Amino acid sequence: MYEIIQSLHSYLGYIVLIILILAVVNAISGLFSNRIFNLEKDFRISLFALIFTHMQVLIGLILYFVSANGLQAIRELGMGGLNSAARLLAVEHPFINIIAVVLITIGWSKHKKVMEAKKKFKTISIFYGLGLLLILSRIPWGQWF
Numbered sequence: 001m002y003e004i005i006q007s008l009h010s011y012l013g014y015i016v017l018i019i020l021i022l023a024v025v026n027a028i029s030g031l032f033s034n035r036i037f038n039l040e041k042d043f044r045i046s047l048f049a050l051i052f053t054h055m056q057v058l059i060g061l062i063l064y065f066v067s068a069n070g071l072q073a074i075r076e077l078g079m080g081g082l083n084s085a086a087r088l089l090a091v092e093h094p095f096i097n098i099i100a101v102v103l104i105t106i107g108w109s110k111h112k113k114v115m116e117a118k119k120k121f122k123t124i125s126i127f128y129g130l131g132l133l134l135i136l137s138r139i140p141w142g143q144w145f
């Protein structure tokens, strides 16, 4: 069970990062090019980024309860007993990534409420961009690659 969820979370991590980077680059380019907000491309790419990050959070939550590096690490060592690598996996990565996905979700719902293309691109650039930065800041890079 653990191995399957862990591999799923690990491989989906690549897809999430790629789609999120594409969504942010696309929104920033739309913002500066003054083009219309296209439903085929701009809407879809932001929607896919939203869906995949949500899937990753759900799998991450399951992983948190089945992995020895998640809740179990806190139970066994206590918050004070975690070294920085263990704290990254058990506390910082889950907490910061949930905040990141909340930001992305806020950006998604805000962009739907504005009509002007420039404002849509700006909202996605800011909220998805911040979410991406937060995610990048707390990936366990050393363990992943």
Ligand code: HEM
Binding pocket: 006, 009, 010, 013, 016, 017, 053, 056, 057, 060, 061, 063, 064, 067, 068, 069, 070, 089, 090, 093, 094, 095, 097, 098, 101, 135, 139, 140, 143, 144
């Ligand atoms: C979009 C957000 C997220 C991304 C891109 C992401 C990505 C990753 C990556 C790349 C790893 C390393 C995988 C490996 O070692 O092969 C990892 C590990 C882990 N993630 Fe996430 N994650 C996200 C959200 C979450 C959330 C929200 C939680 C928990 C609530 C979570 C829990 C964990 C845990 C516990 C590990 C360590 C697993 C282990 O070593 O046994 N992740 N994550």
